[in-house]
Amino acid sequence: MTPGKILIVDDDRNLLGLIKMRLETSGYAVTTALTDQEAKAAVAGDVFGLAIVDLQLGEQDGISLMEDLHTVSPGMPVIILTAHGSIESAVEAMKRGATTYLTKPFDARELVLHIEQALERGRLTSEISLLKGLLAERYGFENIVARSEAMERVLEVVSRIAPTDSTVYIHGESGTGKELIARALHLSSGRKDKPFVAINCAALPETLLESELFGHEKGSFTGAVRTSKGLFVQAHGGTIFLDEIGDMPLSIQSKFLRVLQERQFTPVGGDQPVSVDVRVIVATNKDLDKLVAQGSFREDLYYRIHVIPLALPPLRERKEDIPLLVDHFLKKFGTQMNKGVRGLTPKALQKLMLHDWPGNVRELENTIEYAIAMTRDDVIGEDGVLPAKTGISDDQLRTLKEAKEGFEKEYLINILKVTRGNVSSASELAGKYRADFYNLLKKYEINPADFKKEPLQQKADSDG
Secondary structure (H helix, E strand, O other), X not given: OOOOEEEEEXXXXXXXXXXXXXXXXXXXXXXXXXXXXXXXXXXXXXXXXXEEEEOOOOOOOHHHHHHHHHHHOOOOOEEEEEOXXXXXXXXXXXXXXXXXXXXXXXXXXXXXXXXXXXHHHHHHHHHHHHHHHHHHHHOOHHHOOOOOHHHHHHHHHHHHHOXXXXXXXXXXXXXXXXXXXXXXHHHXXXXXXXXXXXXXXXXXOHXXXXXXXXXXXXXXXXXXXXXXXXXXXXXXXXEEEEEOHHHOOHHHHHHHHHHHHXXXXXXXXXXXXXXXXXXXXXXXXXXXXXXXXXXXXXXXXXHHHOOEEEEOOOHHHOHXXXXXXXXXXXXXXXXXXXXXXXXXOHHHHHHHHHOOOOOHHHHHHHXXXXXXXXXXXXXXXXXXXXXXXXXXXXXXXXOHHHHHHHHHHHHHHHHHHHHOOOHXXXXXXXXXXXXXXHHHHHHOOOOHHHHOOOOHHHHHHHHO
């Protein structure tokens, strides 16, 4: 869609010229058509942001022409021009796809206003359609990269609660994918065709957060030059996701509690309550129990949001997922940067497996993006995945023997997690003979059978 280009179709040459002149004065690029054939040819050869079509044309009526134009350009807004007394036909036009209509004679300023509103609606419709496609591709439930038992448990819960309208409380460290899970819940629910609205409660000061969430009336505070509906209204029919709920100020918590209890609130500066139909998902990386004890988080709100708690494990507790995530990010950034990176060397992967990942999946994603950006090879080596550590670590404060044994034991555990207890695969990945690998397992009293756990879905199938 090209917002600045407008097609005008009317068999009145004088009116056509007048509208063209007025719209060009307003900054639009205008193409005119006297007949339906000229209009169809124009749309077939160019992209227009909007069309203005007269209801009564010589050979074809405006509604039929509009439908023909929509077969070539489905998202193009159309304004129907109609003579006085043809209101019934204009309403029929809107039922069949017109954005709005104008009755002749009309004021030039009124026409420009209708054009601006129609273009804005068309832009929003186009963006929403594109966003839905992107979300289905990037954030669809089936595309969440996970193989670990910890994440399988999370996804099993998500699949059960997605169809409900219950409030969900997601807890997890920064970078564990809380918004990813929230989007998956939305897209797997009956609200998937309605808006998903997200806000970080820690990103805005108290006064702006209240206005952003609940909207405000014009003139209700300095800078409120127009009325705003707020995010709860924008999310009507869909899902609202409030990240970092632990940072919500106490003054707003009481208002939020009313929304949860009654699905009603009053905009800032308003005097009439507004009702909304939304599913609420909240998330935090903070310990809300402590905040309640400290008096900075309402206890009644705490219990109100804890309808369905969902804890996301940190990456250090789901290291089996690292190879899958690495492969996912290699493909993602390799495509974006047009680089044919095939993978990582075994030592590079080992280095990633032994890292604690305080920044979780987000840190791993940034690490792989950096590695692909910097590499000149098709395989990324050990030196290309993580910067050298600085400062004194716990390992440096232990004896060499203790540090070596600690490293070996952790490495064996991680490699068995990745291979799900398959000793042949683990020994091959470690570059050790099978017998030598068994000796190491015996030394550290590690039982491979402890890692041979079936996926939860297989367990559920066998139990059922």
